[in-house]
Amino acid sequence: MSSINTNIAAMTALQALRTTNSDLLSTQNRISTGLRVANASDNAAYWSIATTMRSDRQALSTVSDALGLGSATVDIASKALDTSIKVASDIKAKLVAARSPGVDRAKIQAEIEQLQSSLKDTANGASFSGQNWLAVDASASTERTLVSSFSRDSSGDVSIGTITVDIGATGSMLIDTSNGGAGILDKTRTATTSGDYTVLTLDISTLTDSATDLKDLEDYVAGVDDAISSMTNAATAMGAVKTRINLQKDFADTLMDAIDTGVGQLVDADMNEESTRLQALQVRQQLGIQALSLANQSSQSILSLFR
Structure with a gap:
């Protein structure tokens, strides 16, 4: 039936054209953004998962930065410990040299004092980002905590290592x-006869070749050697901490790459597929316009019946 009030062919063609234009707009948005799930209306489940993963990825980036800061702090402490060990070894060598009879111990003490000052400067200068792990206030907390990991369990609870x-x-x-x-x-x-001393305050300038003074000198050598042993243990511990930090940082970086890949699999658009779809929709749009034009022209034939 032909009707001038209801053009069924034109209505059908218009509906098809509207659908094509809607699909074309969606495809163009995917191409321009590179995302097939740009907001919750595209795919609520995928968008929710991707949003949470992006948030976790940002937290991991912060963890990686914190680990980098911790690694630098430990590295400064390790290098300062290495330097302190070398300086203390020089002091021990001077003390051993002073054990020989007849040497000028006052002059050796002058050299030792310079080395002692170097030890103080090294310890006090081993600071990074306001932290010094060698010159420490023992009356306060002596534990330092570094952020090492961020994780989310199956129930969604977050934990920070x-x-x-x-x-x-x-x-x-x-x-x-x-x-x-x-x-x-x-x-x-404590030395045998001269009393208490520290590595930073020991003084051999007044020691003689007497048996008691030589025993004190040997005590000084033993005391410095014990300090070197303790610093060596500390440097070993710092090295182990630095290795652990670097391992955690590498893991965090790898985990961030894995999250980026996972998010991409969920929300990124396949540009090859979208470009092919765009061309097909453009052809459909042109055909839809022509079909609508033909449908609109069909009603003109009714006029010939009234001539």
């Missing part, structure tokens, strides 16, 4: 800034 480093008397502390003498270098030691 940490690495705890003890920089106190059993750690890397060389000088106790609270004057408590808890550091490796300012620890109070």
